[in-house]
Amino acid sequence: MVSSPSSTRIKVDDPVLPDQKTLLRFITCGSVDDGKSSLIGRVLFESGSVPDDQLVTLDTDSKKFGTQGAALDYALLVDGLSAEREQGITIDVAYRYFATSKRSFIVADTPGHEQYTRNMATGASNADLAIILVDARKGILPQTRRHSLIVSMVGVKNVIVAVNKMDLVDYSPFVFQAIEHAYHDIAKTLNIPNVIVIPVSAVAGDNIAAPSARTPWYNGPSLIEYLETVDVQSNASDAGFAMPVQWVNRPDSSFRGYSGLIASGRISPGDAITIVPGGREAIIDRIVTFDGDRDQAMTGQSVTLTLDREVDISRGDVISTISEPVSASKVVSTQVLWMSAEPLDPQKSYLAKLATTTVSALVKAPDTVLDVENYQDKVVEKVGINAIFKTRVSFDRLIAVAPYNNNRDLGSFILIDRLSNEVVALGLVDGLIPSDLGKARTRVTLTSLPFRHDPLKRSLMKTSSFALGTLLLGFIMWPLSLKWPPALYGFAIAEIFFFLVHELLWARARWGLAGEVKFLSAGEGI
Amino acid sequence: MSLSHLERLEAESIHILREVVAECEKPVMLYSIGKDSAVMLHLAQKAFFPGKLPFPLLHVDTTWKFREMIAFRNETARRIGAELLVHTNEEGLAQGITPFGAGSRTYTDVMKTEGLKQALNHYGFDAAFGGARRDEEKSRAKERVFSFRNAEHRWDPKNQRPEPWKLYNTRKKPGESIRVFPLSNWTEIDVWSYIAEQNIPVVPLYFAKPRPVVKRSGALIMVDDGRLPLEQGEVPEFKMVRFRTLGCYPLTGAVESEADTLDDIVTEMRESRSSERQGRLIDHDGAASMEKKKQEGYF
Ligand SMILES: Nc1nc2c(ncn2[C@@H]2O[C@H](COP(=O)(O)OP(=O)(O)O)[C@@H](O)[C@H]2O)c(=O)[nH]1
Ligand SMILES: [Mg+2]
Numbered sequence: 001m002v003s004s005p006s007s008t009r010i011k012v013d014d015p016v017l018p019d020q021k022t023l024l025r026f027i028t029c030g031s032v033d034d035g036k037s038s039l040i041g042r043v044l045f046e047s048g049s050v051p052d053d054q055l056v057t058l059d060t061d062s063k064k065f066g067t068q069g070a071a072l073d074y075a076l077l078v079d080g081l082s083a084e085r086e087q088g089i090t091i092d093v094a095y096r097y098f099a100t101s102k103r104s105f106i107v108a109d110t111p112g113h114e115q116y117t118r119n120m121a122t123g124a125s126n127a128d129l130a131i132i133l134v135d136a137r138k139g140i141l142p143q144t145r146r147h148s149l150i151v152s153m154v155g156v157k158n159v160i161v162a163v164n165k166m167d168l169v170d171y172s173p174f175v176f177q178a179i180e181h182a183y184h185d186i187a188k189t190l191n192i193p194n195v196i197v198i199p200v201s202a203v204a205g206d207n208i209a210a211p212s213a214r215t216p217w218y219n220g221p222s223l224i225e226y227l228e229t230v231d232v233q234s235n236a237s238d239a240g241f242a243m244p245v246q247w248v249n250r251p252d253s254s255f256r257g258y259s260g261l262i263a264s265g266r267i268s269p270g271d272a273i274t275i276v277p278g279g280r281e282a283i284i285d286r287i288v289t290f291d292g293d294r295d296q297a298m299t300g301q302s303v304t305l306t307l308d309r310e311v312d313i314s315r316g317d318v319i320s321t322i323s324e325p326v327s328a329s330k331v332v333s334t335q336v337l338w339m340s341a342e343p344l345d346p347q348k349s350y351l352a353k354l355a356t357t358t359v360s361a362l363v364k365a366p367d368t369v370l371d372v373e374n375y376q377d378k379v380v381e382k383v384g385i386n387a388i389f390k391t392r393v394s395f396d397r398l399i400a401v402a403p404y405n406n407n408r409d410l411g412s413f414i415l416i417d418r419l420s421n422e423v424v425a426l427g428l429v430d431g432l433i434p435s436d437l438g439k440a441r442t443r444v445t446l447t448s449l450p451f452r453h454d455p456l457k458r459s460l461m462k463t464s465s466f467a468l469g470t471l472l473l474g475f476i477m478w479p480l481s482l483k484w485p486p487a488l489y490g491f492a493i494a495e496i497f498f499f500l501v502h503e504l505l506w507a508r509a510r511w512g513l514a515g516e517v518k519f520l521s522a523g524e525g526i
Numbered sequence: 527m528s529l530s531h532l533e534r535l536e537a538e539s540i541h542i543l544r545e546v547v548a549e550c551e552k553p554v555m556l557y558s559i560g561k562d563s564a565v566m567l568h569l570a571q572k573a574f575f576p577g578k579l580p581f582p583l584l585h586v587d588t589t590w591k592f593r594e595m596i597a598f599r600n601e602t603a604r605r606i607g608a609e610l611l612v613h614t615n616e617e618g619l620a621q622g623i624t625p626f627g628a629g630s631r632t633y634t635d636v637m638k639t640e641g642l643k644q645a646l647n648h649y650g651f652d653a654a655f656g657g658a659r660r661d662e663e664k665s666r667a668k669e670r671v672f673s674f675r676n677a678e679h680r681w682d683p684k685n686q687r688p689e690p691w692k693l694y695n696t697r698k699k700p701g702e703s704i705r706v707f708p709l710s711n712w713t714e715i716d717v718w719s720y721i722a723e724q725n726i727p728v729v730p731l732y733f734a735k736p737r738p739v740v741k742r743s744g745a746l747i748m749v750d751d752g753r754l755p756l757e758q759g760e761v762p763e764f765k766m767v768r769f770r771t772l773g774c775y776p777l778t779g780a781v782e783s784e785a786d787t788l789d790d791i792v793t794e795m796r797e798s799r800s801s802e803r804q805g806r807l808i809d810h811d812g813a814a815s816m817e818k819k820k821q822e823g824y825f
Contacts, residue, residue, distance in 0.1 A: 022528070023535075051798070078664075096667060154690075246545065251578065260544075288576065301533070302541050302544070353693050412690070414690065421695065
């Protein structure tokens, strides 16, 4: 996320106007009791986000359920379900909202219990950054590794490792450095590009809002300072335009619009588009919004597009630029997190929801799953809950799909059990596997001159090509008919046939209509 | 260039609204007349423009709403040309249940929760939009955007569906329904900033004005009509007040304030040290009261 131009001009100390602030979404994860909820509670408290009446409630709650004696137990600001308060654990993701003078934050406090890994993964899927907590006394635990794996799998590029409970190890730099080293190895294996390790104490408040005097050996930023300034790159905005059609807007016969959230790229009226799958083509006529038509729309916006002609488009189709069309496939290689107690059944037809399409899907049983202890493959008989593995998923028809790394919205899916309606897995597309049936229409680009709408040039070109063909035919038929006059009938028939072929070919050419010059090779349709 | 915080929230909410209309059979929007409903309605207008709302608005009327709310509700439905359904739990009325005497606990159960369930069952809605936000309350903070309810409208907080990315599983069995919260990720300040930015009409009760109030268990209760039983020696006093949240007038506390413009409200909120729900008497019955109400079918 790059800060908007207007906010970069403001001095750092000036509060940024709320409508210009950028938004950072992050999660906290790690093993049970590492102090995730306490840390978030502390961050909320330090950023002045806890209203007075909630502080009063916190005081009474701390005495009743708290684990910190008479002192405030910040975890109770976050653990909201009664079962959580009674058991002192986090069951489901808690979303909290706070803002500093520089940024707005949405934080998801995710559960540490292995049993609730799916809730952790849900939180991670939308995060720009993850705080992974490590208890200084315990060091890196299997759950730290599992969460790091899921975080890297869903493409979170920024990780803060908060080495917590430093107060319980006398703020020892040696304890800290050992954990820091060990974690850098994990980050390397998992290819997490941006990692910072910070020594903190959620309970004592060290290095949360300001550098702590008790860790003079640590020169890095405090946790909040880092959250406020870390540069998280938004993804996919420079990819080609793609918008999964969510809903066809037809209030009356005079209007037909295609609504959706733009998954990648930009679009303007006049741009040539193609519908994936299928390859039908059209030109964007208008970008319609409640606040008036727009000249342009981009990634992340919800818009309604109209086209210059009637095209058969329904929910699940993807509107994509002609120059860089989204691919379509029936079979994909994927990474899957299994979230159901019911093991994977390779015979069973699941429902896959990918962007706005829902299709039937078969999931191949993998031979191995990832071992979270060492990130090596491990042979298994059955795929059970929380297993992470690579496999191949086949859909019952061709759908628009892209590798997750190129396009998050078109590369992520959930699997649903048809009978129980339970979400049994989440998955990411690694790559597309060509299958004979799934072969899309081949497109041959003859030339790429950006011709805008120009009917005169088109007519001239069309006339010339027809004249040239007729002339050629004449050259062949003329000497023939001199020797044998009935050949003139043959000439007439050949001319009619040529006219037909000529029209068909031109009908497929975009040239001079608008957009870019494209020819489709005839006949290879799907 | 990237989208601002409010632009991102807007686009995501519109996506949620459209997802429900595309995948559910009979959606409805619970319209509670307050500022969150105003924003949700505005987002719905945007989502389905140039068409009208593809679903009706439902107001569960306890008969104890502020008069200005009812006037605003009718005016809004007329202005945007939406179909408005109003439902009141007539059995509850017949039993003489009021916000007094029987206590606010049964009142909320009967008039709001029961009334809502009656209306949903009566019309057979399979999805209902609500304007609740996760920042309002701790159990709300745990709720999914698509919140499943069984045939008895109960919420099972320990067994919620995973909701990764923007992938919402809307499949349900007969009788089951979904409550959908398009404003899940909005905060109170986002709502006001957006109202100011987009010029969204809201009930005038949000702006400070001299109003007749009495003080009860620490809260300022507005004497909106002759039905509020005054206790011995209680005399309504005119005070400059406004409301941060709107509900049934005998249960909604006003705050003393001079803020009579949107800008003043936003400024006041930034400086405020108390949460908006403080004025709602129903939340104080116990730390877990909202969670319990929600499990029983309250929004
Ligand atoms: N001494 C000390 N205790 C902590 C610290 N952070 C958390 N705790 C305690 O560790 C326990 C688990 O904390 P909690 O936040 O519930 O952990 P979670 O399971 O990761 O959410 C609680 O008793 C906390 O009070 C810390 O920095 N120092
Ligand atoms: Mg916790």
